[in-house]
Amino acid sequence: MKYYLAPMEGLTTYNFRTNWNRCYGGMDKYFTPFISNRHMNSRERNDVLPEHNVGMYTVPQILTNKAEEFLSLAEQLAGYGYHEVNLNLGCPSGTVVARNRGAGFLGTPRELENFLDEIFEKCPLEISIKTRIGMDYMDEWAPLLKIYQKFPIKELIIHPRLQKEGYKGTPHLEAFAEAVEALQCPLCYNGDITSPESLTQILTKLPSIDTVMIGRGILQNPGLLQELKAASTESVALPSCEERLAVLKEFHTSLLTGYQEIMSGDTNTLYKMKDLWTFLSHSFESPDKYVKKIRKATDASDYKLAVNALFRECALQSENS
Numbered sequence: 001m002k003y004y005l006a007p008m009e010g011l012t013t014y015n016f017r018t019n020w021n022r023c024y025g026g027m028d029k030y031f032t033p034f035i036s037n038r039h040m041n042s043r044e045r046n047d048v049l050p051e052h053n054v055g056m057y058t059v060p061q062i063l064t065n066k067a068e069e070f071l072s073l074a075e076q077l078a079g080y081g082y083h084e085v086n087l088n089l090g091c092p093s094g095t096v097v098a099r100n101r102g103a104g105f106l107g108t109p110r111e112l113e114n115f116l117d118e119i120f121e122k123c124p125l126e127i128s129i130k131t132r133i134g135m136d137y138m139d140e141w142a143p144l145l146k147i148y149q150k151f152p153i154k155e156l157i158i159h160p161r162l163q164k165e166g167y168k169g170t171p172h173l174e175a176f177a178e179a180v181e182a183l184q185c186p187l188c189y190n191g192d193i194t195s196p197e198s199l200t201q202i203l204t205k206l207p208s209i210d211t212v213m214i215g216r217g218i219l220q221n222p223g224l225l226q227e228l229k230a231a232s233t234e235s236v237a238l239p240s241c242e243e244r245l246a247v248l249k250e251f252h253t254s255l256l257t258g259y260q261e262i263m264s265g266d267t268n269t270l271y272k273m274k275d276l277w278t279f280l281s282h283s284f285e286s287p288d289k290y291v292k293k294i295r296k297a298t299d300a301s302d303y304k305l306a307v308n309a310l311f312r313e314c315a316l317q318s319e320n321s
């Protein structure tokens with residue numbers, strides 16, 4: 001099985017990716033959150049700079065519906081030494097969709113096909129695509145698959161939900177099965193992998209899957225990849241509870257230190273860290289009271305006190321729970 005880290009805007013920054021890779025490691029690919037400015041802003045540029053992605057196979061992601069913009073960014077990324085670029089056809093956010101980008105582009109299939117025609121003809125890099133299965137209706141998927149059949153897609157990553165579903169409900173595994181039948185290109189499954197059991201359930205229904213992308217599951221439990229690997233092969237041992245806690249602490253500290261170095265002032269740093277706690281709190285049993293204190297912290301020293309209390313007093317969720 002190959003494992004990819006999902007792109008998550010504001011969360012899987014280069015600071016997150018490099019520290020996660022150092023503390024846990026083992027992802028086959030790391031996708032950057034989307035780049036949407038033809039002239040990359042400093043956040044976007046820092047995210048893809050080669051010196052911020054050492055020792056990882058990183059795939060930059062682009063969000064646009066303009067071929068010219070995509071090609072201009074791809075050219076710049078080729079200059080940084082990248083070989084692969086990913087197109088975002090999955091973002092469900094209202095502002096993105098309203099501008100016909102992300103999952104919104106799926107709603108205008110003719111324009112999408114013209115766009116793909118041009119970028120596949122001219123792009124200096126290999127192109128992978130991350131897609132949803134349509135905007136509003138399941139019957140949008142079959143025509144989209146017909147479009148995807150026409151292009152030499154390096155890899156199609158499928159999050160089998162409609163745009164209108166956001167992250168609600170359960171992924172439509174039958175839509176992924178349709179893609180297995182229809183397409184020759186490599187496929188990657190993405191969606192709701194949060195434990196070895198959830199992966200097993202998906203693989204039982206879709207046994208041909210050999211590549212999965214994981215997002216929220218890693219934010220909730222940064223040690224998840226090791227658990228998945230340990231569950232599927234006896235050659236990977238699970239760390240003890242003490243070891244898991246020690247690595248998590250180290251990961252958290254290095255992430256915080258990294259943001260303090262990159263960002264100006266405690267407010268911005270804490271904003272980033274608090275965002276992460278929305279997910280990371282799932283690693284602990286009964287964390288609410290402690291997370292509340294973390295959220296209330298207004299400077300780094302208050303924040304550290306609140307986090308230390310949580311690490312000291314809350315037990316880690318037992319594995320697989």
Ligand SMILES: Cc1cc2nc3c(=O)[nH]c(=O)nc-3n(C[C@H](O)[C@H](O)[C@H](O)COP(=O)(O)O)c2cc1C
Pocket residue numbers: 006007008009010011032033034061088090091130159190191192193213214215216217
């Ligand atoms: C806060 C947040 C930010 C995201 N940002 C991106 C993004 O920049 N590009 C992208 O393709 N998907 C983005 N996604 C979608 C994830 O990559 C992934 O497809 C989704 O979370 C489902 O996978 P999961 O169940 O493993 O989390 C984002 C999701 C969330 C919740």
